[in-house]
Amino acid sequence: MADLTWHLRPPLEAHLLPPAASTAVDIEITPPGAFRLVQVMVRREQWDPVAKAVQQHLGAAPPNAPRIIATGPAELIWTGPGSFMAMAPEAEGLMLEGLRGALAGLASISEQSHGACHIRLSGPGIADLMARLVSLDLHDSAFPPGTAARTTMDHVPVILWRPANRADGTPCFAILVPTSYAESLLAAIANQAKGIEMPPTRPRVLNPNLDG
Known part of the structure; x- marks a missing residue:
């Protein structure tokens, strides 16, 4: 065979x-695979701490309404109540990797790039x-x-x-x-x-x- x-x-x-x-x-x-994309699901009553942490890490707070916010090479995209996606060029992938540490205990993050x-x-x-x-x-x-x-x-x-x-x-x-x-x-x-x-x-x- x-x-x-x-x-x-x-x-x-x-x-x-x-x-x-x-x-x-x-x-x-x-x-x-030619860009980086992560889904962020904010845990209950943690939106304000998440917004502050994302602001410090990426330079802008995530949208809490049906909006998209561009911050440097990244885009923060509303995907529903308490959730958003962060997208950036593949070359800027380390920027999004840092969200895991910045949002530890505050949100669940899943890799969606592929x-x-x-x-x-x-x-x-x-x-x-x-x-x-x-x-x-x-x-x-x-x-x-x-x-x-x-x-x-x-x-x-x-x-x-x-x-x-x-x-x-x-x-x-x-x-x-x-x-x-x-x-x-x-x-x-x-x-x-x-x-x-x-x-x-x-x-x-x-x-x-x-x-x-």
């Missing part, structure tokens, strides 16, 4: 394409695209930059937030999607983008080991 041979295949390998010129929708993919894919969307067709995929009101008056939500995109559970607009004022949207759903969501994004006035760009890969 022949021996089995295992071949490691990076998640989203089929979508990891070199950067392309911007068109109606700009798609940036940061694959699992459990999610980070997608950012922008471009002149972004409002049309998001209206097709998300049931939330994403107008600036209802979902301005800095806002976060747990929702679904094409029936896929995601954490969605608004980073700062691009320099030209174009809205940006950031998404954390479970790795097992990421390929389905990217296919849905590509399919919905086909109906927008201009075709979507190929995804831009934000991974120094794969980016061309």
